[in-house]
Amino acid sequence: MEQNGNPEPDEGARRTKIIIVGAGMAGLSAAYHLTKNGVTDYRILEARGHVGGRIVQIPIGSERVELGANWIHGVLGNPVYELAMQHGLVDIVSPPKPHKVVAATEQGKQVPFAMLHEIYEAYLCFLKRCEEYFVSQYLPPEGIDSVGEHIKLEVNLYLDKIKDPAERHMRELLFECLLKRETCISGCDDMNEIDLLEIGSYTELQGGQHSAAERVQFHSRTFEEVMEVIPSENLLTRHPVKLIKWNCNRKSNSEDSDSDDSDRTVIESPSSSRESSCEKTLKRHNVEVICDNGKRFLGDHVICTLPLGVLKHCAGSAFQPALPDYKREAIDRLLFGTVDKILLEYDRPFLHPGITEVLLLWEGDPDGSDDVGKNWYRKIYSFAKITETLILGWISGKEAE
Numbered sequence: 001m002e003q004n005g006n007p008e009p010d011e012g013a014r015r016t017k018i019i020i021v022g023a024g025m026a027g028l029s030a031a032y033h034l035t036k037n038g039v040t041d042y043r044i045l046e047a048r049g050h051v052g053g054r055i056v057q058i059p060i061g062s063e064r065v066e067l068g069a070n071w072i073h074g075v076l077g078n079p080v081y082e083l084a085m086q087h088g089l090v091d092i093v094s095p096p097k098p099h100k101v102v103a104a105t106e107q108g109k110q111v112p113f114a115m116l117h118e119i120y121e122a123y124l125c126f127l128k129r130c131e132e133y134f135v136s137q138y139l140p141p142e143g144i145d146s147v148g149e150h151i152k153l154e155v156n157l158y159l160d161k162i163k164d165p166a167e168r169h170m171r172e173l174l175f176e177c178l179l180k181r182e183t184c185i186s187g188c189d190d191m192n193e194i195d196l197l198e199i200g201s202y203t204e205l206q207g208g209q210h211s212a213a214e215r216v217q218f219h220s221r222t223f224e225e226v227m228e229v230i231p232s233e234n235l236l237t238r239h240p241v242k243l244i245k246w247n248c249n250r251k252s253n254s255e256d257s258d259s260d261d262s263d264r265t266v267i268e269s270p271s272s273s274r275e276s277s278c279e280k281t282l283k284r285h286n287v288e289v290i291c292d293n294g295k296r297f298l299g300d301h302v303i304c305t306l307p308l309g310v311l312k313h314c315a316g317s318a319f320q321p322a323l324p325d326y327k328r329e330a331i332d333r334l335l336f337g338t339v340d341k342i343l344l345e346y347d348r349p350f351l352h353p354g355i356t357e358v359l360l361l362w363e364g365d366p367d368g369s370d371d372v373g374k375n376w377y378r379k380i381y382s383f384a385k386i387t388e389t390l391i392l393g394w395i396s397g398k399e400a401e
């Protein structure tokens with residue numbers, strides 16, 4: 001068993017039925033379901049010194065703050081929500097705290113609420129129209145391929161009706177702010193990167209969003225519940241995987257050699273009682289996983305939960321044989337953008353007690369230089385209150401990098 005993250009001495013290759021690569025929510029969830037179904041012959045290999053991946057929590061003052069995942073998106077059919085409910089982490093009795101949003105310009109001028117409401121409603125309508133292309137027979141206007149282009153087209157038509165330049169400008173800034181917010185939701189740099197015909201294929205689970213605001217440490221608490229079920233000796237941290245050899249048992253000229261098990265249900269019959277343990281050990285393994293530290297792990301199956309960003313970087317060298325073409329193409333073509341959270345802590349309450357979020361209406365780059373290094377902060381679309389002295393901003397894309 002690993003103690004304090006230090007690897008045990010190498011006794012040659014270790015064998016388990018299943019090897020799980022990565023101890024983020026996906027890897028831990030796989031381990032949780034295996035354990036709940038009576039399978040404990042697995043090992044989790046995690047690169048970092050801690051588990052959780054993009055679910056990570058830190059203390060700030062007396063608060064514990066989620067640096068990564070925070071919201072549970074949707075209720076119906078959402079396994080994360082079900083898990084949180086089972087362990088009493090969702091408060092469905094207390095009414096949600098009121099959310100009071102204001103929008104302000106760089107000069108500190110506050111936008112009238114009626115205008116904010118009007119633009120928000122119009123924006124939602126423009127976004128909905130983008131989603132409809134996926135289900136309808138209609139084609140978008142010629143030359144309009146992305147969500148960003150389509151929304152801008154509708155925004156321009158909308159703004160053309162407003163004659164007063166100041167009123168028009170304020171609305172324009174509001175639309176720009178909402179588009180920046182959308183890039184954080186979509187995980188992209190610019191909404192022009194999002195395919196117009198496909199955005200409607202994304203379905204949101206019904207039931208609204210649930211956040212740490214209802215019950216602090218929501219995601220981290222959910223994942224702590226998962227961890228309780230997983231035997232600690234099955235987890236090895238500080239084991240970055242560098243090579244996954246799979247299909248070791250398949251004949252190289254087999255018809256199926258270009259395929260894997262990920263789209264199939266793997267059913268195994270229990271091994272014959274007459275088979276000796278020695279015979280079982282001698283059976284050839286189907287999977288071999290090699291770590292940066294030289295350790296080798298053998299197994300029958302591998303569950304790979306490497307994030308898309310890591311796969312983009314290493315999928316070409318990390319698998320032997322190489323992944324099938326359709327998987328490599330999917331890894332290349334899927335977008336994986338950067339989204340960061342920025343937390344600001346103050347000694348004294350910063351925002352007015354009645355306000356929970358301020359939308360930031362930045363003018364264009366002051367020097368017109370497009371210099372991301374200098375003007376990156378103008379991509380932050382809002383600051384929202386976590387506590388009276390702690391506020392949170394989101395930023396995406398090049399500016400976040």
Ligand SMILES: Cc1cc2nc3c(=O)[nH]c(=O)nc-3n(C[C@H](O)[C@H](O)[C@H](O)COP(=O)(O)OP(=O)(O)OC[C@H]3O[C@@H](n4cnc5c(N)ncnc54)[C@H](O)[C@@H]3O)c2cc1C
Nearest residue numbers: 022023024025026046047053054068069070071240241307
């Ligand atoms: C700022 C931010 C906010 C978010 N907010 C939300 C939210 O509100 N709601 C929501 O549902 N989702 C949110 N997400 C997304 C959510 O966090 C992720 O979808 C989810 O945590 C991904 O889990 P995962 O197990 O697939 O990947 P990860 O959590 O990335 O886990 C992958 C694991 O693999 C490990 N690993 C990497 N390389 C190797 C290697 N070579 N060998 C071994 N291990 C390796 C990593 O260290 C990591 O532990 C947010 C993400 C971010 C970044």
